[in-house]
Each structure stands twice: as structure tokens, then as C-alpha cells.
Amino acid sequence: MRREDRHRPPEVDVIIDAHTHVWPDAIAEKALGANALPGLRALRDGKAGTLAADMRANGIDHSVALGVAGAAKHVDRTNEFVSSLDRDRFTPFGTVHVDQSVEANLASLRRHGIHGVKVHPLFQGFGLEDPRLWELLEAFGSEFPVITHVGAGGSGAVNSLSTPKMLRKIVRTFPQLRLVACHFGGYHMLEEAREELRDLPIVLETSWPPGLATVHPGTVREIIGRHGAERVVFGSDWPMADPAAEIAAIGALGLGDETEAALLGGNLSRVLRLPV
Structure with missing residues (x-):
């Protein structure tokens, strides 16, 4: 077994991390301090x-690299940075901001x-119900x-900017939008997520x-089983969590080889149409 594959479950062909944050070295x-x-x-x-x-150390083949601009003036520079990353290793998800036009x-x-967009109300200061964001979602x-x-x-107040109930409205309003909801659709709001996101595509x-x-x-097993394992993808939220520990936690769920392989890479490759 190669050194970089020592954390890869033997039945898994590819591991794709849907949720990593990166910034220019400088x-x-x-x-990280500003976004604590x-x-x-x-x-x-x-x-x-x-x-x-x-x-490499954890056997992860590919990561979605997320750029987030806290202000409109940083949007283009952030997109330029994530687009410069090695496409063999990273799929860049760029940023938008409601304080500049849809066209810009x-x-x-x-x-x-840029292949996709990361929206982060906690750091960007606008909520999922902001009409200017909806204009962008329609354009996407x-x-x-x-x-x-x-x-x-x-x-x-920032905790009220992105709730499962708001997400439900978006899904119903923009049925063509390819949407991935972090943290099972409700970080520290799992009960609301259970109710609001039930049966949503x-x-x-x-x-x-x-x-x-x-x-x-x-x-976790109940959420995955109810929602459908084919619509759940692995993400670590690097650098806030250890990817190896997250892969191990998914393996410990006992979901079966086929389901585990789908969660760790197959599903995201299909959803984002990645040639990985």
C-alpha cells in the first residue's frame, strides 16, 4: 500500500473532500484569525x-477548494487565487457578493x-433570504x-442568517440549482434540518x-438513511477538522462498502460532474 493510501478504506476507489478552505500563503x-x-x-x-x-498523507484524491470573500472588493482577487490551484488536485469553488452586480x-x-460558488453567510454578512442573493441564484x-x-x-444575529427553513425556500424556488448544504443542512440545528429538508432534492x-x-x-445513520445515501457527500471543513478522523468516523458508521464508497467520493463526482 502506498504511503498516501494508508488511510483509504480498501473498498474505496476515490476520496473527494467537498469542503476545504484555502487562502494565499501571505x-x-x-x-483564519479574522474568520474565527x-x-x-x-x-x-x-x-x-x-x-x-x-x-497525500490521508489518501484523499481530490478536494473542492472554497474561496470566500467577506467584501465585494475582494471577490475577483479571491476567484483569481482559487482558479490558480492545481486542477488535478483541486476543483475551485469561487465567491460572489451581493454588494456587486449579478453581471460583475x-x-x-x-x-x-470557476466551477462553482461557496456561500458563507457567517463570514459574508448577508443571509440566505437576501433578495440580492436570490437574483444571483436565479442567474446561476x-x-x-x-x-x-x-x-x-x-x-x-449571524446565526439567523442561514437556517434550514431558508434553505427549503431556496430549493423550492430554484429547482434547477445544484445545491450542496454543509453540515447536514443545519449546523447545530439538526432538529430543524430534519423537518425542513425532509424529502427535498x-x-x-x-x-x-x-x-x-x-x-x-x-x-448520523438516521439522517443518511432518511435522506438517501446517494445524496450525501463527505466533507471535512479543513483546516477546522482532521480529514483522517472524518473518514474514520464515516467508516465507523457501518454503512456497508458500497454506501461508504459513494459517500467518500462517488456521489460528489456525479453531482459536480467531476472527471475524477
């Missing part, structure tokens, strides 16, 4: 080179060859898949920093 430390969340600390430095090394946001994504159609944070994680992602193992395995 600003990674500052960005109560009760959580980064385990790694947020640099693409460090992520690539962790991927789309132009930046297309200019840099099925062209740009969206990965969005859903749930709590900050403090005070949406993809759920598994990250739960500081680690999926902090959620009772029976709860």
Missing part, C-alpha cells in the same frame, strides 16, 4: 500546500474558469453549483467541526 494566518468561530480553532494553517500534503459576479467566475441556473453553509456557528455534506465523531453515530 494572508492565510490573518484570514467561537469554540473552534484551526488545526492547520489554511495554505494550499499544506492541504495538498494532508491529502458572473463575469469574475467565468473569467477565472444549473451552470454553477452552490455549496452553502447552513446553521449556526457564529454568535448573536438537495445534497447534504457531512462536516461537523471539530469532528463528526461528536455527533452520535445513530443520529
Whole structure:
């Protein structure tokens, strides 16, 4: 077994991490400090080179690299950075901001060859019900898949910016939108997510920093079984969680070889149409 495959379950052909955050080396430390969340600390430095090394060490073949701009003036520079990453290792998901026009946001994504968009209300300061975001979602159609944070994680009013109920409205309003909901569709809001996202054609992602193992395995199995394992994908939320521990937590669920392989890579490859 190759060194980089020592954490790969033997029945899994490909592992794709749907949820990693990276910044340019020069600003990674500052960005992590500015985006700190109560009760959580980064385990790694947020640099693409460090992520690539962790991927090799943990048997991860590919990662979706997420860029997030907290202000409109940083959108194009953020998209330029994530687009520069090695496409053999990373699929870049860029950023948009409601404080600039739909046309400007789309132009930046297309200019840099960006495959999809990350929306993060906790850090970007606008909610999932913002009409300006809905204008963007309508413009995305099925062209740009969206990965969005859903749930709590900050403090005070920011926790009300992205709820499972809001996500339900988006799914119903934009049926063509390819949407991936982080943290099982409701970080620290699992009860609401159970009710609001029931039977919706949406993809759920598994990250739960500081680690999926902090959620009772029976709860995780119930969520996956009810929603449909074919619509659940693995994500670590690197650098906030250890990918090896997250892969192990999924393996410990006892879902069976075929389901585990689908969660760890097959499903995301299909949803995002990745040639991996």
C-alpha cells in the first residue's frame, strides 16, 4: 500500500473532500484569525500546500477548494487565487457578493474558469433570504453549483442568517440549482434540518467541526438513511477538522462498502460532474 493510501478504506476507489478552505500563503494566518468561530480553532494553517500534503498523507484524491470573500472588493482577487490551484488536485469553488452586480459576479467566475460558488453567510454578512442573493441564484441556473453553509456557528444575529427553513425556500424556488448544504443542512440545528429538508432534492455534506465523531453515530445513520445515501457527500471543513478522523468516523458508521464508497467520493463526482 502506498504511503498516501494508508488511510483509504480498501473498498474505496476515490476520496473527494467537498469542503476545504484555502487562502494565499501571505494572508492565510490573518484570514483564519479574522474568520474565527467561537469554540473552534484551526488545526492547520489554511495554505494550499499544506492541504495538498494532508491529502497525500490521508489518501484523499481530490478536494473542492472554497474561496470566500467577506467584501465585494475582494471577490475577483479571491476567484483569481482559487482558479490558480492545481486542477488535478483541486476543483475551485469561487465567491460572489451581493454588494456587486449579478453581471460583475458572473463575469469574475467565468473569467477565472470557476466551477462553482461557496456561500458563507457567517463570514459574508448577508443571509440566505437576501433578495440580492436570490437574483444571483436565479442567474446561476444549473451552470454553477452552490455549496452553502447552513446553521449556526457564529454568535448573536449571524446565526439567523442561514437556517434550514431558508434553505427549503431556496430549493423550492430554484429547482434547477445544484445545491450542496454543509453540515447536514443545519449546523447545530439538526432538529430543524430534519423537518425542513425532509424529502427535498438537495445534497447534504457531512462536516461537523471539530469532528463528526461528536455527533452520535445513530443520529448520523438516521439522517443518511432518511435522506438517501446517494445524496450525501463527505466533507471535512479543513483546516477546522482532521480529514483522517472524518473518514474514520464515516467508516465507523457501518454503512456497508458500497454506501461508504459513494459517500467518500462517488456521489460528489456525479453531482459536480467531476472527471475524477
